[in-house]
Amino acid sequence: GENVEQHPSTLSVQEGDSAVIKCTYSDSASNYFPWYKQELGKRPQLIIDIRSNVGEKKDQRIAVTLNKTAKHFSLHITETQPEDSAVYFCAASNKYGNKLVFGAGTILRVKS
Amino acid sequence: DAGVIQSPRHEVTEMGQEVTLRCKPISGHDYLFWYRQTMMRGLELLIYFNNNVPIDDSGMPEDRFSAKMPNASFSTLKIQPSEPRDSAVYFCASGFFRDGPYGYTFGSGTRLTVV
Numbered sequence: 001g002e003n004v005e006q007h008p009s010t011l012s013v014q015e016g017d018s019a020v021i022k023c024t025y026s027d028s029a030s031n032y033f034p035w036y037k038q039e040l041g042k043r044p045q046l047i048i049d050i051r052s053n054v055g056e057k058k059d060q061r062i063a064v065t066l067n068k069t070a071k072h073f074s075l076h077i078t079e080t081q082p083e084d085s086a087v088y089f090c091a092a093s094n095k096y097g098n099k100l101v102f103g104a105g106t107i108l109r110v111k112s
Numbered sequence: 113d114a115g116v117i118q119s120p121r122h123e124v125t126e127m128g129q130e131v132t133l134r135c136k137p138i139s140g141h142d143y144l145f146w147y148r149q150t151m152m153r154g155l156e157l158l159i160y161f162n163n164n165v166p167i168d169d170s171g172m173p174e175d176r177f178s179a180k181m182p183n184a185s186f187s188t189l190k191i192q193p194s195e196p197r198d199s200a201v202y203f204c205a206s207g208f209f210r211d212g213p214y215g216y217t218f219g220s221g222t223r224l225t226v227v
Binding site: 045 | 155160162211213216218219
């Protein structure tokens with residue numbers, strides 16, 4: 001089945017710097033790649049997603065890139081702020097497109 | 113749209129007791145998922161339903177766990193008997209799928225503590 005690897009497991013950056021989180025997936029048939037942000041004690045919330053027909057998507061300070069050939073996708077956060085501190089999860093749909101498989105998560109800490 | 117609604121938000125129970133967690137998906141969503149989240153294992157998919165029918169329960173840890181979806185607006189996850197190692201946050205999520213997943217949304221979760 002689909003397997004999603006996420007790196008790094010923890011990431012600490014200075015406020016204002018950029019943060020990059022990377023994920024790789026195993027099933028070449030996967031076609032949907034969302035990113036979720038989970039603050040302490042809260043639910044995972046979708047922050048951005050990308051489908052396989054595009055290579056990049058941007059929403060203000062957040063961007064996601066997808067390389068289908070290499071089977072990896074990345075989250076980029078620019079001008080990080082303390083409120084960006086959270087756990088970030090990547091996910092990929094399975095080959096049937098009816099189930100998301102999640103990465104293990106990245107703890108992002110933005111130091112002010 | 114009230115989102116995915118879960119109850120209770122917190123549950124503390126004694127080992128051996130039955131626990132029932134509840135979920136109301138977003139109206140119009142035809143998929144419902146139950147996840148368990150722990151520090152050690154992260155987000156684990158336990159079971160999911162399509163149009164109220166269980167599709168894949170391979171993530172259910174053992175026979176003590178069962179899930180039902182009697183109609184499109186309600187699902188339960190039951191643990192009987194509960195054990196301390198079941199302590200975790202249980203999330204319900206719903207979504208709909210056409211040529212791919214859409215609207216995949218999590219509920220607020222139920223924090224279960226078994227003492």
